[in-house]
Amino acid sequence: TMADREGLIWLDGEMVDWREAKVHVLTHTLHYGMGCFEGVRAYETDRGAAIFRLQEHTDRLYRSAHILGMEIPFSKEELNQAQKDAVAKNNLKQAYLRPMVFFGSEGMGLRADNLKVHVMVAAWEWPAYMGEEAKTKGIRIRTSSYTRHHVNITMCKAKANGNYMNSMLALREALDSGCEEALLLDNEGYVAEGSGENIFIVRDGVLYTPELTSCLDGITRNTIFKFAADLGYQVKEKRITRDEVYVADEAFFTGTAAEVLPIRELDGRKIGTGVRGPITEQLQTMYFDQVMGKREAYPEW
Ligand code: PLP
Known part of the structure; x- marks a missing residue:
């Protein structure tokens, strides 16, 4: 134990x-x-x-x-x-x-x-969060029936113990339905985040991620902002609807546990070609190189 x-x-x-x-x-x-x-x-x-x-x-x-x-x-x-x-x-x-x-x-x-x-x-010591295969193959997720915290119900800028009951309920529901993770929508129905991950989508070479209104200010999210800028990709923080995820070219989760994890399916809809997208792969490779000390950029990290 x-x-x-x-x-x-x-x-x-x-x-x-x-x-x-x-x-x-x-x-x-x-x-x-x-x-x-x-x-x-x-x-x-x-x-x-x-x-x-x-x-x-x-x-x-x-x-x-x-x-x-x-x-x-x-x-x-x-x-x-x-x-x-x-x-x-x-x-x-x-x-x-x-x-x-x-x-x-x-x-x-x-x-x-x-x-x-x-x-x-x-x-x-800790193995890969969702297994080695998930890093290349991507994961299947579902929209949760649980809502991400309203801005005035528990404070989601705090990584607070109590906030994770909501995450655990969403994750359990996702696992019970044969998916690997949950996608929680905010109080108004816009995409917020996973149970313990931020989300990005890619459309026509531009990255989009929800504003921080109802999600955690993820450190991996911030890392991706830096990498995307270094590669010349634009990142836009904006409200995202679930059907925008359905029709995205690529989607991925970011988190200390999840690292950079491709999402291949949401609610049974294939995302893009249903495999890890090229921009996701590029950012994921940079991420692994960075954390394993193989890059010279950002030595302060
Ligand atoms: N969102 C939630 C709810 C989380 O628990 C986490 C993990 O800490 C994240 C997003 C990703 O944050 P980070 O990249 O800092 O691990």
């Missing part, structure tokens, strides 16, 4: 034995979802394990906590070091990292004056 692995987890400033990194059943965040986290990845490079865009992930964790009104009792530098240590002390070559900020079991409800913010970072 996830709980009985060998290794070390960074918890509140110390490395603790993986199996001892426990919380009580009355943990506040477990009950109310008030907490935030990150999904970060380290890749094997010539320089050893390198955490991709670590600073941006740490910055977003602080923004998430700020939105929730939680104060992280560590500096950003300490959190960066904690993530590096979680990889190094577990001797990982490549890893998924999960930093999390949560209220412990010191108090219940927000009125308790003894609420305490805890921070943990776990890192473990």
Whole structure:
């Protein structure tokens, strides 16, 4: 199980034995979802394990906590070091990292004056999110019957624990219907994002992605903006309807977990030629080269 692995987890400033990194059943965040986290990845490079865009992930964790009104009792530098240590002390070559900020079991409800913010970072080895084949073949997705958060119901610029109940419901529905992922529409019916991914479509050589109104400000999304500009492609942020996805030449998801993942079908409609499109492939190749330290551009990442 996830709980009985060998290794070390960074918890509140110390490395603790993986199996001892426990919380009580009355943990506040477990009950109310008030907490935030990150999904970060380290890749094997010539320089050893390198955490991709670590600073941006740490910055977003602080923004998430700020939105929730939680104060992280560590500096950003300490959190960066904690993530590096979680990889190094577990001797990982490549890893998924999960930093999390949560209220412990010191108090219940927000009125308790003894609420305490805890921070943990776990890192473990991780295979391709949806399997190796999906990276070239693409995935089948369905429009979810669940709506992405209204801008005033839970805060989707925070990568908040509570937001993921909606994502899990959408993902379960998609998996139950034989698809690999869900596409959530916003409150007005426009395309928002996947359960844990941003979406791009390509039409006549131009990339389109939804504005950030009701989706997470994805770091991979931002990476694609940079790569597309470097390649001379235009990226437009705009409202997208589901039928625009049906008739797109190409579509792909982006995310730390999903990386750059082609979408070959939405709601049973083939997208483009039904295989990974050429622009998707170009961006995906750049992405893998970048995270594996094979590109000279963006050394600060
Ligand atoms: N949208 C949601 C809801 C997510 O959970 C994620 C993953 O963190 C993303 C988009 C993609 O963000 P990123 O590229 O920063 O991983």
